[in-house]
Amino acid sequence: MTQPLSGDSSAARRFLTRLGPHWARQAAVKNKEPSLTELLEPEKPDFAERLLPFRDHPTYQGLDEAMKRRVLSCGWLIYNERVVRVELDVVNPVCNDVLLGKLPGATSQAARESMAQALVDEAYHILLVVRACRLTREQRGLEDLHLPVVGVVRRMQARQASSAEAWQRDLVQLMTGVATEMCISRYLSLLSTASEIQAFNRVTTALHQQDEASHVDLFGTLARDVFTALEPVQQEFVREILPLPWLWFSEGEADVWRSVLRQLGIPRADVMMDDCIANKLLSANERAMTDAQKFSEALGIDNIHWDRAAALL
Numbered sequence: 129m130t131q132p133l134s135g136d137s138s139a140a141r142r143f144l145t146r147l148g149p150h151w152a153r154q155a156a157v158k159n160k161e162p163s164l165t166e167l168l169e170p171e172k173p174d175f176a177e178r179l180l181p182f183r184d185h186p187t188y189q190g191l192d193e194a195m196k197r198r199v200l201s202c203g204w205l206i207y208n209e210r211v212v213r214v215e216l217d218v219v220n221p222v223c224n225d226v227l228l229g230k231l232p233g234a235t236s237q238a239a240r241e242s243m244a245q246a247l248v249d250e251a252y253h254i255l256l257v258v259r260a261c262r263l264t265r266e267q268r269g270l271e272d273l274h275l276p277v278v279g280v281v282r283r284m285q286a287r288q289a290s291s292a293e294a295w296q297r298d299l300v301q302l303m304t305g306v307a308t309e310m311c312i313s314r315y316l317s318l319l320s321t322a323s324e325i326q327a328f329n330r331v332t333t334a335l336h337q338q339d340e341a342s343h344v345d346l347f348g349t350l351a352r353d354v355f356t357a358l359e360p361v362q363q364e365f366v367r368e369i370l371p372l373p374w375l376w377f378s379e380g381e382a383d384v385w386r387s388v389l390r391q392l393g394i395p396r397a398d399v400m401m402d403d404c405i406a407n408k409l410l411s412a413n414e415r416a417m418t419d420a421q422k423f424s425e426a427l428g429i430d431n432i433h434w435d436r437a438a439a440l441l
Contacts, residue, residue: 168267169326175203176322179315181380187400195394201268202388204329206381207319208257210278211336214308215250217281222305223247225298226350233357234350242346249339260332276387280308283376287369299366302354306347307373310423313340352427368433371420378416 177196180203182188191199226234226243234243265271284304288297319325320334355366382405389397424432 168263168328170267172326173197173200173324174264174268174326174329175200175207176319176325179203179207179318181382181385182400182404185400185403187394187396191394195392198268198270198392199389199394201264201270202273202392204264204325205261205270205273206275206278206384206388207315208261209275209384210280210381211257211312212254213278213281214312215254218284218301218308219305220247220250221301222347222350223250225301230298231302231350231354233353233355239350239353243350246343246346249343253336253339256332256336260329263328273388273391276384279379279381279383280304280373280376284373287372295362296365299354299358299362300369300372302351303366303370304373304376306351307420307423308377309340309343309347310419311374311377313337313344316340348423348427355427355429363429366429367431370424370429370432371417374416374420374423375413378413 174197177183177200180188180199188196188199223243223246225231227240227247229235265273284300288300291297291300316333316337320330320337322330355363358366382401386398386401389401394400421432424430
């Protein structure tokens with residue numbers, strides 16, 4: 129459950145609160161909304177430094193404060209780009225599969241209506257995120273920053289491309305959607321309570337988190353219902369791939385960060401990222417495997433091929 133926010137800009141809260149429940153009226157009232165540029169608190173960072181994968185590295189610590197602030201602004205953009213790409217390329221297609229009756233065990237009217245509502249929620253999220261990113265890019269001078277496709281999406285699409293059967297590709301999509309919804313919900317919890325960042329950014333993540341908290345249960349139930357309805361050979365495939373999305377998400381977008389740090393012109397950025405990957409990848413994988421195991425146990429999916437999944441990375 130999202131914790132109450134304190135110290136938030138009243139203008140930011142009013143703007144984002146109206147944007148959510150009344151977004152269908154947005155086109156008619158947009159001229160009455162406050163300018164996004166008026167909501168930025170220039171003295172506050174855009175992202176929580178403790179969430180940077182290289183926060184303790186000497187190269188980052190040696191940067192001046194102005195460059196650290198630019199890095200943090202990029203962290204906010206990377207986080208939001210991952211949200212948008214996950215919603216568009218991972219979660220929305222799962223909702224579509226349910227609505228089209230492609231997933232066994234998820235063909236009831238209740239399932240279809242739940243997924244239709246989830247699609248509406250995701251549309252709100254994307255609108256919130258796109259506007260928040262525009263604000264950051266315009267005010268921080270990052271309009272030309274290019275963000276590569278996020279790693280979890282690239283990994284999922286590569287795994288689908290290597291799958292011979294359509295049902296295999298559908299199950300990779302489903303398991304990635306479930307895992308990312310759960311991982312994103314936890315990440316949102318961290319940002320929505322980060323009192324040191326922009327109020328606008330904090331309220332954006334808090335509103336998003338309110339929906340994602342319900343999506344965790346929704347997508348968990350979906351995965352359980354589908355798994356129960358699968359043929360034995362399909363269940364065996366799920367046991368093989370289930371841990372993979374958790375491992376993909378745990379990689380922390382190292383390739384995206386490498387590209388961004390190069391664009392910022394930070395010396396020794398590649399060395400810093402190589403060090404971070406070497407130092408953090410093992411512990412991140414262990415944590416991801418623990419989370420995946422808890423998830424599989426909650427769904428009653430046993431005999432997961434943990435070693436095989438790790439070897440497929």
